[in-house]
Amino acid sequence: MFNVSVNQFLNRVSTNLSCLYKMENLQDTIILRFNPTTIEDVRRNLNLDSKTIAQMLDSFQEWISKQNHFTMKNFSRPYLESCIINAKGSLERAKTALDKLCTWKTLLPKYFEKHNFKEDFMDTSNFIIHVTLPRLLKNNYRVYMVKLTSDLGAETQLNYERAMILMNEYVKINDYRLGYVVVLDCRNSNLVQLVSKINIVELRDNLSILMDGYACRISDIYIISSSKTVEVLTSLLKQLLSKKIAGRINVVKTLEELYEYVPKDMMPKDYGGNEVTIMEMYENWRSVLSTEENIEYLRTICNARSDEKHRLIGQYNDQILGIAGSFRTLSVD
Structure with missing residues (x-):
């Protein structure tokens, strides 16, 4: 657990950094x-x-x-404010x-212990490239795009999950959007092999962190694949996601079908759009982070944890107890 001096340091750094980001x-x-009126439109929608917001x-x-x-x-x-949105x-x-x-x-520190996108863990772009597209959709949702380029290994999966954590912490103070549209490009991946190599427990944990901790809102998930084996992936995702999100x-089999939902012009150049290539977008993310x-x-923010010995018992509600319970189950598995 953290001692007082470390806590004071974290609080001081957070205070100093907070003035750098003006929503x-x-x-x-x-x-x-x-978009020109993103802030106003997102707030009005909610x-x-x-x-x-100031009162909240x-x-x-x-x-x-x-x-x-x-x-x-x-x-x-x-x-x-990002938490509220x-x-x-x-x-x-x-x-x-x-x-x-x-x-x-606190319970799963391995996802939060790496903070340098370029140096702390290996580059995963030979296996998986993931970015958010620079432009927002007109409805102020942002597109999160994943291109699977090869089979996933255990270390690759963990590094990908760690990278997602860093991206989510960054957007909490630098982005403003209602949620995400997710695009998974599986055209160059053997989906049967991919699913067989996925660490299901890690993926479940990571999805819980993203959906319950970061409260990521997902309006749609589009999987690009013309293979019949895509059902293997969709079946896995439906077991891990809530019934609402799974629905x-x-x-979609082609990019042309995807364009019906994500405008072509905002896509990466190698996807027929007007933006830079998806690899260039990925390198831009790596450089910024x-x-x-x-x-x-x-x-600093990845060390904003809980010290359970100081939690007031009356506040330990069923939802938080559910987290602890799930981890007891996972440790047995």
């Missing part, structure tokens, strides 16, 4: 671009406005200050998600 003034970057953030910060088990309490307001505008859901995320960081899985400033931030 009200979104700036287009090489990896993230926005029945929120600046005044309401005050309440959120007050609640955090009373959580004895949090090892870091000075979360930036942009970070907390991801929770569909619900402060209570945002609290639950943040509590779960801090708990995951949003769609298989590997700056000294972002490495320091990611190291």
